[in-house]
Amino acid sequence: MKIAVTYEQGQIFQHFGHTEQFKIYEVEDGAVVSAEVVDTMGSGHGALAGFLQAQGVNTLICGGIGGGAQMALAQAGIALYGGVQGSADEAVAALLAGTLSFNPDVHCDHHDHAHGHGDHACGEHGCGHHH
Template sequence: MKVAIAVDEGSVAQHFGKCQEYAIFDVLEGRIANLKYVANPGHKPGFLPPYLKGLNVDCIIAGGMGQKALTLFAENNITPILGVSGQVNQVIDDFVQGKIESGVSLCTHPDGQHDGCDGHC
C-alpha cells in the first residue's frame, strides 16, 4: 500500500491541497518502505487527486479537505483519512501500527475564505 501524507513544516498539513509537500511511503509486511518527499506541484481544483494517483497513492492522510476533493479521491480509488494532526514521523508509525482513524476535516481558511472548502478543494 502506498500512502501520502500532506506535510507542512514536519507536521500533517491542515489542508491537503495547500501543503508544502507530500511524504509518500509504502507499507510492506507491516513496515515502512521507500519514504520520500515530493513537493506539492500546486493547488489547482481537480488536479491533485489524479496527480497522486499517478504516483500510485492508495491513501491520503491530511488534516482536512472539502467535499469536492473527497469525491475526486473516491473517483481515483484513493482513501482519504482526515482529522489527523501531529508530527509526520509519529503519524507514519501510528498508521503502520493501525492507530490512525479518519475523523472530522480540520480544514479552515483565514477570513472565512472558501467557506471552509465546501465544493472548492
C-alpha cells in the same frame, strides 16, 4: 502500498487543497521501506487527487479537506484518513499499527474566502467536526 501525507516541516499540513508537498511512504509487509517528500508543483484542489494517483498512492492522511477533494479521492480509489494532526511519521506509524485517530466525517468548507492569517490550521477552530 503507498501512503501520502500532506506535509509541512515534519507535520501534517492542515489544508489539503493548498498542499505544496506530500511525504510519500512505501510500505511492504506492514513496514515503511522508504519515504520521500515530493513537491506538488502548484497543483490545486482538483489536480491533487490526480497527482496522488499518478504517484501510485492508495492511502492519504491529511488535516482538513473539502467535499470536492474527497469525491475526487474516492473516484481515484484513494482511502482517506482526514482530521489528523501532528507528526507525519507518527501518523503513518499509527495507521500501520491500527491506532491512528482520525475523523471519518472531516470537512473543511471555507475554501472560497481568504483566512486573513497565514498560520491558520483547520483543527484550531473545529473544522472537521461540522455535521
